[in-house]
Amino acid sequence: MINNTMKNYGNNRSVIRDLFEFGNQRKAVVGAENVFDFSLGNPNVPAPAKVNATIRELLDTKNDIYLHGYTSAQGDAACREAVVKDLNKRFGTSFRKENLYMTCGAAASLKIVLTALYTPGDEVVVFTPYFPEYRVFIETTGASVRECPCDPDTFQIDLIALENAVTEQTKSVIINSPNNPSGVVYTEDTVRQVASFLKQKEEDYGHPIYLITDEPYRELVYDGICVPFVTKYYTDTIVCYSYSKSLALPGDRIGYILVPDEIADSADVYAAVCGAGRALGYVCAPSLMQHVIEQCTGLVSDLNEYREKRDLIYNALTDLGFTCIHPDGAFYLFMKSPIADAGAFSAKAKEFDLLLVPADSFGTPGFVRIAYCVATDMIRRSLPAFAKLAECYAEELKK
């Protein structure tokens, strides 16, 4: 009497959420300070001070209907105007507020775009490693996932693998840079090559192939690395964004979808986005947060704090002999499991109350994801546990 697909999604939580819940239970037993939870991308660096200051100012100066009332389904006009103004200033683009649809965060952005575009039989290309919920969002639209392995050394996109993955049924390709979980930023060269390849395929097949760029980590980059703004390289680009990471507001659920005028069937895609948001029950993005975004879009939490955390954990773990992908962005360290079975490695780590996510469900077996967006002090205190873990694999780490 129940939708079994949904029951299974409920009973088989994502491995990330599962570890997070395990961590919560374990903290109740051994004390929060003794659990080293690297499971969740829940930013520990505070929101920019202006976020809470803006909430206070709004409460002091605006009435309840403005603060808490419905906005238009596509989002408050002033909020959308502020967002595109900031994008245009930073990227030299010329978007209008009519290109923007405010959402309840990145998951909503992606789910809405996929629902807007997809009908059963269509295919979506994703690059491994990829955020495991992509599969849930895609498959529940009736479409199918085609995994495309990245270059195993650089974790950049492998063009030959892409050529094998794209078919006439490919309606879109999802990229995520800076990448969760690898921390890799796709270079301008990579983006150019992907764009040129997809343009050729669009001509070959005679239909658009949308490049959906899922970029909640866009501003979280270190050492002056530049993240190419994809709409400038490929015409049929749809941007999915969330403020969860840049403004450290993951629980508050606020983001957007950008549908540029230039993409094929732009008006129809925007209409379908509005329709999908409606059919999925979204009504409007949270209103108080939309008013906050109007003031705070373009800001970013303290990147120095993230870089400090990254350097601390990257250096410590490589010193212990672990092999890690050097992360240029986001707040994840992608570490090679010393044994083939990353699930078994993650289980062993749990014995030391180290919660590391095995990356099998990201489509890249043999790795774990370490979300280092945690208290720097926790990283420091976790290092002896990592050292003990390394001792368990002394033989393997010597190789």
Next chain:
Amino acid sequence: MINNTMKNYGNNRSVIRDLFEFGNQRKAVVGAENVFDFSLGNPNVPAPAKVNATIRELLDTKNDIYLHGYTSAQGDAACREAVVKDLNKRFGTSFRKENLYMTCGAAASLKIVLTALYTPGDEVVVFTPYFPEYRVFIETTGASVRECPCDPDTFQIDLIALENAVTEQTKSVIINSPNNPSGVVYTEDTVRQVASFLKQKEEDYGHPIYLITDEPYRELVYDGICVPFVTKYYTDTIVCYSYSKSLALPGDRIGYILVPDEIADSADVYAAVCGAGRALGYVCAPSLMQHVIEQCTGLVSDLNEYREKRDLIYNALTDLGFTCIHPDGAFYLFMKSPIADAGAFSAKAKEFDLLLVPADSFGTPGFVRIAYCVATDMIRRSLPAFAKLAECYAEELKK
């Protein structure tokens, strides 16, 4: 290349949203004070003072990770604990926090429950008049809608009509009391009769029929009217709630789903609810608002203000000769169109800048919905326009 169903939902907005957007444009032309917008259920009565005071207190006393971080997918434990404690106190029930799943408002609650339960071929019974978005939420799960007309005089449920509507494919029945758009509250007698009928049908068919009770207006009742709490009358009841109306927070998107232990396959239904929330991209309900709910659940905006508005508009319009259903709850006045074509009547009203929603899409032609959750002053200022409208139908109103 696009999902046409979604494109159509986007291009053919709900008649309510359409009027609301028309009103926004019209206000820009003739001035906000000259447009009498009764289209949207956007509460004009402010949130209880404790809501904004709680936000301020949270900002002053809690850290950003608590305020803005992810909660568990089913909702923050302390928030859920507070909600069930309040329900148990008010209704003498014994729910646990494990029965609760926090959502982004009523639309999300309904869409998640329907997605959790439904597979193509199933049927949902709804009573006319009903909130038009029900049809969108239901049909996009692949299920079909069976409309069941209410008693045309009392707008209570007509048991004989219900008997005709329920079939072996009926997986659930949705009730909404206090009702949007009629303002009618189902009596205890009505609820008992529906419960007894459905119990018999469950036995006849050998499978559960869930009663989904969509009750965002539960606390908005006048003159001491009592809203029966449905779980006490019918075992297989699932409650969908939103704080949009009781706390006047419609834009902030916060509500819940209650899955009692007693319902058939309770654990499976709860798992499917979690799975559906995940598949639809909800992640978690807005975190700051969850913390507000922990403090404010059970409060309600000033009912006296709503009653004053109701009495003002009901008395004025009946004095002008219009026939209106007397609303015991919610903040809608359901008024008979003086001509059969309520769309034409609504169009005529627009000429006087009166925005009244024709109820055809609610499944009850020949009526308009007047959302009187607006400034009392606006209601007063609108009365001359209503008088002019009445003059246009002087003949019909004499009958």
